[in-house]
Amino acid sequence: MRYAEHSYRTVSRVAGPLLFLENVFTARMGESVLVLPPEGEPAEGEVLEISGRTVMVEVLGGTRGLDLEKTRVVFTDAVKHAPLSPLVLGRIFSGSFAPRDGKPMFVPDSYAPVTGAPINPSARETPREFIETGLSVVDGLNTLVKGQKLPVFSGSGLPSMEVAAFLLRHARLTRGSFAVVFAGLGLTHREYAFYRAVLEEAATEYAAFVNLASDPVLERLLAPRLALSVAEYLAFERGMDVLVLLADMANYCDALREVSTSREELPGRRGYPGYMYSDLASLYERAGRIKGVEGSVTMLPVVTMPEDDITHPVPDLTGYITEGQLVLSRALHARGVFPPVDVLPSLSRLMQEGIGEGRTRKDHKALAGRMYSMYARGREMRRLEAIIGREGMSERDRGMLDFADAFEREFVTQRGRRSVGETLEAARRLAERFEEEQ
Amino acid sequence: MKGRVTAISGATVTVALPGLRLYERLFVGEGMLAGEVVRLEEEGAVVQVYEETRGLAVGEPVVRTGKPLSVNLGPGLLGTMFDGLERPLRYLHERRGPFIHKVGAVASLDLEKAWLFEPRKNKGDEVRPGEVLLTAKEGGMEHAVLSPRGGVIEEIQGGELPLSEPLGRLRDGTEIFGCHEWPVREPRPFGRKLAPSEPLITGQRVLDFLFPVARGGTAILPGGFGTGKTILEQCIAKFADVDIVLYVGCGERGNEMAQLIEEFAGLEDPWTGRALMERTIMVVNTSNMPVAARESSIYTAVTMAEYYRDMGYHVLLLADSLSRWAGALREISSALGEMPAEEGYPTYLGSRLSDFFERSGVVETLSGRTGSLTMMLSLSPPGGDFTEPVTQACQRVAGALHMLDTSLAQQRHFPAINWSQSYSLYERELARRLEEGPFPGWESLRSRCMDILAEEASLREITELVGFEGLQDADRLTIRTAGALRRDFLQQNAYSEDAFSPPEKTVSILRDVVRLHDLRLKRLKEGEPFDEVMKEEAP
Numbered sequence: 011m012r013y014a015e016h017s018y019r020t021v022s023r024v025a026g027p028l029l030f031l032e033n034v035f036t037a038r039m040g041e042s043v044l045v046l047p048p049e050g051e052p053a054e055g056e057v058l059e060i061s062g063r064t065v066m067v068e069v070l071g072g073t074r075g076l077d078l079e080k081t082r083v084v085f086t087d088a089v090k091h092a093p094l095s096p097l098v099l100g101r102i103f104s105g106s107f108a109p110r111d112g113k114p115m116f117v118p119d120s121y122a123p124v125t126g127a128p129i130n131p132s133a134r135e136t137p138r139e140f141i142e143t144g145l146s147v148v149d150g151l152n153t154l155v156k157g158q159k160l161p162v163f164s165g166s167g168l169p170s171m172e173v174a175a176f177l178l179r180h181a182r183l184t185r186g187s188f189a190v191v192f193a194g195l196g197l198t199h200r201e202y203a204f205y206r207a208v209l210e211e212a213a214t215e216y217a218a219f220v221n222l223a224s225d226p227v228l229e230r231l232l233a234p235r236l237a238l239s240v241a242e243y244l245a246f247e248r249g250m251d252v253l254v255l256l257a258d259m260a261n262y263c264d265a266l267r268e269v270s271t272s273r274e275e276l277p278g279r280r281g282y283p284g285y286m287y288s289d290l291a292s293l294y295e296r297a298g299r300i301k302g303v304e305g306s307v308t309m310l311p312v313v314t315m316p317e318d319d320i321t322h323p324v325p326d327l328t329g330y331i332t333e334g335q336l337v338l339s340r341a342l343h344a345r346g347v348f349p350p351v352d353v354l355p356s357l358s359r360l361m362q363e364g365i366g367e368g369r370t371r372k373d374h375k376a377l378a379g380r381m382y383s384m385y386a387r388g389r390e391m392r393r394l395e396a397i398i399g400r401e402g403m404s405e406r407d408r409g410m411l412d413f414a415d416a417f418e419r420e421f422v423t424q425r426g427r428r429s430v431g432e433t434l435e436a437a438r439r440l441a442e443r444f445e446e447e448q
Numbered sequence: 449m450k451g452r453v454t455a456i457s458g459a460t461v462t463v464a465l466p467g468l469r470l471y472e473r474l475f476v477g478e479g480m481l482a483g484e485v486v487r488l489e490e491e492g493a494v495v496q497v498y499e500e501t502r503g504l505a506v507g508e509p510v511v512r513t514g515k516p517l518s519v520n521l522g523p524g525l526l527g528t529m530f531d532g533l534e535r536p537l538r539y540l541h542e543r544r545g546p547f548i549h550k551v552g553a554v555a556s557l558d559l560e561k562a563w564l565f566e567p568r569k570n571k572g573d574e575v576r577p578g579e580v581l582l583t584a585k586e587g588g589m590e591h592a593v594l595s596p597r598g599g600v601i602e603e604i605q606g607g608e609l610p611l612s613e614p615l616g617r618l619r620d621g622t623e624i625f626g627c628h629e630w631p632v633r634e635p636r637p638f639g640r641k642l643a644p645s646e647p648l649i650t651g652q653r654v655l656d657f658l659f660p661v662a663r664g665g666t667a668i669l670p671g672g673f674g675t676g677k678t679i680l681e682q683c684i685a686k687f688a689d690v691d692i693v694l695y696v697g698c699g700e701r702g703n704e705m706a707q708l709i710e711e712f713a714g715l716e717d718p719w720t721g722r723a724l725m726e727r728t729i730m731v732v733n734t735s736n737m738p739v740a741a742r743e744s745s746i747y748t749a750v751t752m753a754e755y756y757r758d759m760g761y762h763v764l765l766l767a768d769s770l771s772r773w774a775g776a777l778r779e780i781s782s783a784l785g786e787m788p789a790e791e792g793y794p795t796y797l798g799s800r801l802s803d804f805f806e807r808s809g810v811v812e813t814l815s816g817r818t819g820s821l822t823m824m825l826s827l828s829p830p831g832g833d834f835t836e837p838v839t840q841a842c843q844r845v846a847g848a849l850h851m852l853d854t855s856l857a858q859q860r861h862f863p864a865i866n867w868s869q870s871y872s873l874y875e876r877e878l879a880r881r882l883e884e885g886p887f888p889g890w891e892s893l894r895s896r897c898m899d900i901l902a903e904e905a906s907l908r909e910i911t912e913l914v915g916f917e918g919l920q921d922a923d924r925l926t927i928r929t930a931g932a933l934r935r936d937f938l939q940q941n942a943y944s945e946d947a948f949s950p951p952e953k954t955v956s957i958l959r960d961v962v963r964l965h966d967l968r969l970k971r972l973k974e975g976e977p978f979d980e981v982m983k984e985e986a987p
Binding site for chain 2: 036037038039040041058059060061062063089123125126127128129130131132133134135136137157158246275276277278279284285287288291292294295296297298300301303321322323326327329330331333334335354355357360362363382383386393394397398402403404
């Protein structure tokens with residue numbers, strides 16, 4: 011603890027978002043600073059590196075207008091903390107926790123470091139409580155459970171926003187209080203308007219952290235961390251079940267790359283920094299449940315795959331950390347299927363734990379298996395059809411072709427919400443119809 | 449002696465403290481963060497800190513330990529879960545709550561817990577280094593206390609004693625304790641290495657029969673995400689025919705570890721019937737835990753594995769995944785500003801990997817027993833691309849490659865091991881033992897199986913053009929038999945009874961499939977129609 015305010019006017023260099031100060035005493039790693047430019051609003055910053063008396067500060071709000079003579083930097087003696095209170099619910103903030111909805115800032119109950127702390131693996135509770143999303147492809151075939159992280163892999167032009175909106179509107183838990191924490195990362199105004207409308211009309215409580223495409227890049231890195239600190243607070247201190255929606259992680263990773271380059275770090279694959287796996291893990295791994303503690307953090311990151319390439323570093327590293335993925339397909343979208351989720355590359359790793367007797371229904375596993383293998387077979391037949399034509403195929407193979415069509419039209423496609431019972435009934439009817447024809 | 453922090457950049461901290469040695473362990477700052485010296489320079493030493501450095505300030509104190517990064521070895525390791533620096537995670541959970549904050553110094557083993565030690569030598573006996581002095585019961589295992597050096601026993605006492613008390617003394621004054629420290633980056637000594645000759649049965653048919661691994665051998669399991677690496681590693685951990693399993697969760701998911709712990713707690717070792725946890729040690733550094741401790745986790749684990757090997761046990765080390773270790777190495781190297789080689793990995797990636805792989809093997813221990821250390825390591829190549837540096841470097845040293853295939857996984861064919869691209873270099877060494885022991889007729893059955901699968905692969909293209917119905921009868925039979933092989937032999941559902949396949953079951957399934965195939969082929973040749981031949985059920 012320092013007894014006097016530490017303030018310096020020793021800026022020696024400004025480069026991109028970075029500012030270098032000389033002759034600084036006892037700066038702390040990660041310490042929050044306030045940068046006061048000669049004119050205009052103060053900006054927040056964070057100590058990134060210390061070398062003897064030289065300190066490198068990353069400025070959150072952008073470095074435009076700073077100079078070497080008059081700019082003053084105040085050290086706060088604390089690492090960046092997120093203010094916490096149940097009053098965050100119903101509010102929209104910027105990527106640095108400034109109100110974006112015109113209302114005044116709330117008075118916090120407590121603070122938590124924005125980076126969070128890893129959950130001790132020994133303290134983790136295995137996620138196994140079913141979340142009903144209302145989407146048949148999810149509930150029936152790629153079941154989501156409390157504490158899971160399940161990303162949506164999308165392509166540009168695909169309706170990832172509408173899928174996310176559907177989940178926000180319709181996801182339900184069997185019991186407990188439920189809240190949505192939304193982190194908008196590099197959103198366009200159109201996207202922001204869309205999500206805002208969805209959040210406001212949804213019945214659930216929400217807190218939003220929105221970084222627009224024109225907002226400072228560094229805030230794009232901070233926004234998901236603030237969102238997760240709030241989510242952890244609501245979940246583990248207030249006992250709520252929290253669904254965290256992060257959109258879009260491709261923008262987040264691009265911001266990470268931009269900042270890494272300005273720090274002159276060595277680039278890795280496609281220019282993304284070598285530590286991107288660990289950095290993404292520091293976000294995704296904050297999902298989970300804790301033994302003996304109410305509440306849960308479930309995460310749905312949206313990832314737009316550049317060029318629809320699932321091997322691109324952003325979806326690839328995401329897929330290695332998350333517990334499965336929902337993959338949107340351009341072909342299905344073109345055919346008018348909504349949600350255009352391709353079940354073949356999609357997967358929920360925790361599904362086995364969340365379904366079956368006492369959770370959903372006894373025959374859930376078997377039904378999901380049947381749907382899956384029949385559809386896989388149907389898709390294989392489509393390839394064959396392209397080569398030898400429908401006429402050249404056996405009765406049985408034609409049946410599978412028809413199944414694939416019916417599955418996409420009747421099971422995957424849906425307008426309104428379906429309960430899991432309705433989903434499983436639809437699956438059973440579909441399976442029986444085509445198995446009888448065989 | 450104390451020094452000061454002079455510079456901080458991420459987890460890389462520069463300290464001013466003369467006389468430090470390379471790889472010495474330090475405590476950094478007021479929070480006593482664990483660190484290791486990675487470079488010595490004129491102005492000071494560069495230290496890799498194993499914990500979050502947020503809040504650390506220049507000028508904070510640095511304390512030497514005089515020792516390299518070490519693990520504490522003794523009874524009490526079995527059944528415990530540690531982090532990459534051998535800090536017990538359940539203990540931390542109980543004492544410090546569900547989140548891992550700065551840990552500082554924590555004892556790995558409970559030094560006050562008493563164990564019943566029985567002397568195996570007497571006062572006045574002359575002992576060689578590594579000879580068994582005393583034993584204690586650890587779970588169902590006999591835990592041996594080995595002599596740290598050669599000499600004459602001055603004093604030795606058995607009884608119920610805690611690890612903190614000496615169990616005896618050699619004439620040169622060396623005290624004998626139930627536990628001791630060993631530097632993780634230094635391989636433990638042994639008598640001599642023997643050639644691997646015994647198969648290691650894992651209970652996975654496709655591994656045991658088609659691509660067997662020898663005790664003391666190494667295998668890698670590369671696969672893109674969703675190919676079931678973790679499930680396969682976990683199945684092997686549950687069912688492998690070994691005495692001790694070291695499971696390293698290296699930079700992977702926390703929820704997976706929670707599942708694993710819960711599941712293991714209720715399971716039995718299928719070979720001995722004892723609780724599975726009694727033979728298992730977990731070293732866990734999930735992806736969000738500090739990167740430097742992820743790098744050290746595999747060394748912590750392999751040192752523990754060698755420790756039990758030296759008592760004459762068969763030890764299996766499973767790491768999931770080695771790519772995450774390599775990623776950590778890359779992060780550390782780039783923070784140190786080293787010149788990168790391929791894809792940003794340091795140039796010493798290959799030599800570090802081969803040093804690590806070479807800690808496996810069958811050995812004659814110092815006390816003349818035989819122990820083995822086998823490694824089965826998963827790899828997570830970016831984009832599922834096996835030409836990347838880590839997979840390539842591992843392929844040069846590993847004895848077996850079990851390649852996990854994304855397209856098989858998408859067909860929900862598990863374990864998704866690609867049978868045309870996987871291989872085992874131990875086939876020849878093991879052939880005789882496999883024939884004598886678990887799999888009579890192994891060589892011919894295996895080659896029949898591989899032939900049918902290879903033939904099916906070559907028929908695939910034609911089938912796509914002319915359809916199944918357009919094929920000749922014999923070819924149609926091959927496709928059907930290959931289908932049966934895939935379904936009944938190659939696939940194993942990890943969530944069913946079939947998750948563990950004892951050798952007798954493995955060989956009998958394959959024998960039945962091949963026998964039926966031959967029978968049908970004979971009938972086809974005799975002119976019976978295809979549909980008639982296929983009607984018959986398996987005998």
